[in-house]
Amino acid sequence: MAEDEPWTGDDHDHNDRCHVRWQxxxxxxxxxxxxxxxxxxxxxxxxxxxxxxxxxxxxxxGACSNPGSSFDGRVRFEHDGCESFVGRADGSFG
Structure with a gap:
């Protein structure tokens, strides 16, 4: 991707490095x-x-937007969790 192009978030190498760092x-x-x-x-x-x-x-x-969580405003791995979990009414995931 050229530096003057808008970022799409779809750079496999970059995303793999993010995953390693964020884990x-x-x-x-x-x-x-x-x-x-x-x-x-x-x-x-x-x-x-x-x-x-x-x-x-x-x-x-994804980003946590739970004001009661210590992770509010932070990027989190979908399989992580915390004590402030509130399940979705429809039971969906992701």
């Missing part, structure tokens, strides 16, 4: 031995306050 800020990782079963149903992607990003990054990442 270090996970609150809950399913790979952790202390991961609780009940957290599986309370992941960010299913929270009513999770807003998916656009472009390829939006397939896995």
């Amino acid at each position: 270090v800020s996970l609150n809950r990782s399913t790979a952790q031995s202390c991961y609780r079963d009940e957290w599986y149903e309370a992941q960010c992607g299913g929270c009513r306050f999770w807003i998916a990003l656009s472009g390829q990054l939006g397939q896995d990442y």
